[in-house]
Amino acid sequence: MEKGLISVDRWSGESQAYFLTHLHSDHTNGLSSSWSKAPIFCSRLTAKLFPFKFPDFNLSLLRIVRIGSWHSVSLLSPSSGSKTVVQFMAIDAHHCPGAVMFLFRGDFGCLLYTGDFRWETTSDRAELGRNMLLNALNDSAVDILYLDNTYCNPLYDFPPREVAAQQVLDIIASHPDHDIIIGIDSLGKEDLLLHISRVLNIKIWVWPERLQTMHLLGYDEIFTTKTSLTRVRAVPRYSFSVETLDGLNTMRPTIGIMPSGLPWSVKPSEGNKNLFGSLLTARYSKSKWIGNGGVQTDEPNGSLDSPGRLHKHIYSVSYSDHSSFSEIEKFIKLVQPINMKGIVSSSCCYVDPMYYFGRLRGVNQPGQRLHQKHKRKERDEITLGTKSTFGRNFSTEVERKRGRSVKVKLLRVQSSRVSACRRVRSGAKIVDDDYTD
Numbered sequence: 316m317e318k319g320l321i322s323v324d325r326w327s328g329e330s331q332a333y334f335l336t337h338l339h340s341d342h343t344n345g346l347s348s349s350w351s352k353a354p355i356f357c358s359r360l361t362a363k364l365f366p367f368k369f370p371d372f373n374l375s376l377l378r379i380v381r382i383g384s385w386h387s388v389s390l391l392s393p394s395s396g397s398k399t400v401v402q403f404m405a406i407d408a409h410h411c412p413g414a415v416m417f418l419f420r421g422d423f424g425c426l427l428y429t430g431d432f433r434w435e436t437t438s439d440r441a442e443l444g445r446n447m448l449l450n451a452l453n454d455s456a457v458d459i460l461y462l463d464n465t466y467c468n469p470l471y472d473f474p475p476r477e478v479a480a481q482q483v484l485d486i487i488a489s490h491p492d493h494d495i496i497i498g499i500d501s502l503g504k505e506d507l508l509l510h511i512s513r514v515l516n517i518k519i520w521v522w523p524e525r526l527q528t529m530h531l532l533g534y535d536e537i538f539t540t541k542t543s544l545t546r547v548r549a550v551p552r553y554s555f556s557v558e559t560l561d562g563l564n565t566m567r568p569t570i571g572i573m574p575s576g577l578p579w580s581v582k583p584s585e586g587n588k589n590l591f592g593s594l595l596t597a598r599y600s601k602s603k604w605i606g607n608g609g610v611q612t613d614e615p616n617g618s619l620d621s622p623g624r625l626h627k628h629i630y631s632v633s634y635s636d637h638s639s640f641s642e643i644e645k646f647i648k649l650v651q652p653i654n655m656k657g658i659v660s661s662s663c664c665y666v667d668p669m670y671y672f673g674r675l676r677g678v679n680q681p682g683q684r685l686h687q688k689h690k691r692k693e694r695d696e697i698t699l700g701t702k703s704t705f706g707r708n709f710s711t712e713v714e715r716k717r718g719r720s721v722k723v724k725l726l727r728v729q730s731s732r733v734s735a736c737r738r739v740r741s742g743a744k745i746v747d748d749d750y751t752d
């Protein structure tokens with residue numbers, strides 16, 4: 316695809332159409348209320364939440380994309396000035412309210428951009444999304460899959476959210492006289508809170524801005540800002556810390572529950588005392604939830620007696636809105652992309668999905684490449700190998716039709732370590748440059 320046509324979750328540079336997968340901050344970095352460059356395509360729910368995150372935004376620039384339907388936009392080729400049509404479809408990403416993947420078709424071939432996504436196979440909603448994707452693909456090949464590689468490592472094997480939600484309920488039930496603090500973001504984990512509310516028949520406290528979001532999402536009765544009405548409080552993730560829990564316990568017995576696919580360490584991360592929890596890497600072994608009724612049994616500090624308990628007041632539960640490693644694998648097997656690229660890129664780590672999943676595309680990758688030094692400079696653009704550049708990016712032949720022999724040359728592995736980096740940026744600008752250091 317030519318440079319200057321479309322961008323997904325990327326707001327720098329110049330494109331003719333912009334696509335927003337969802338409203339988490341790492342996908343809106345660079346977007347502001349004063350945006351005027353071009354229309355933004357997003358789901359209906361994202362459009363509904365948009366003014367709350369971006370007050371005074373010119374809403375006439377939003378284009379609502381109905382999930383499961385093909386749409387098209389006519390753009391102009393920057394090089395020739397001729398018209399080119401891009402078709403696209405939004406598919407439920409099962410991540411947070413409004414989150415979608417985008418499937419693109421055009422002269423450039425077929426591209427699938429997952430955004431952040433959870434690919435569980437255990438729910439009706441997941442089955443619906445799976446069928447929608449398969450019908451949309453209609454046996455045509457995906458030339459490039461842009462993949463949520465947040466947990467692109469076999470260490471990250473965690474249960475479906477319904478199992479993790481039960482773990483949270485079990486922890487709450489085993490502390491009948493405690494107040495409960497649950498760490499969440501400004502969007503996401505609503506289903507978990509709704510489940511807790513429904514099963515325990517209680518309201519859930521949230522902070523005032525979060526209450527507005529809940530009302531926008533249509534949850535009017537379940538959430539409250541009155542602490543006297545409930546013992547379960549959902550608090551901003553940034554305020555969830557050992558210090559906070561210790562302080563609360565001087566007044567009332569309180570436990571904290573952190574729902575996340577990441578294992579959390581007890582110590583605040585260096586340089587940021589508010590950011591409780593960092594990924595345990597070398598000390599953390601694979602989760603054993605399968606063999607223990609869905610409960611993690613790793614005890615990073617080696618001295619605590621309860622499964623998933625990281626501190627006397629804190630529990631970690633693997634409730635994740637991102638796909639686990641095995642779910643990513645299933646997704647890749649289903650989509651069978653000719654090539655793929657991780658969308659989670661940061662200054663400190665990058666795990667190329669080709670390292671673990673290249674074999675599914677007939678590629679064997681030398682083991683030592685996983686821990687290659689991170690050499691890549693911060694780039695403003697994730698440049699994409701497209702149909703027109705396969706010859707340069709991938710020196711071996713690429714067959715576009717599904718079922719035929721497919722050989723691709725490896726993308727570079729850009730990884731310093733399998734590590735504890737929360738993403739700092741993501742997104743893609745569609746350009747035709749080669750992927751180079």
Ligand SMILES: [Zn+2]
Pocket residue numbers: 337339410411431
């Ligand atoms: Zn997200």
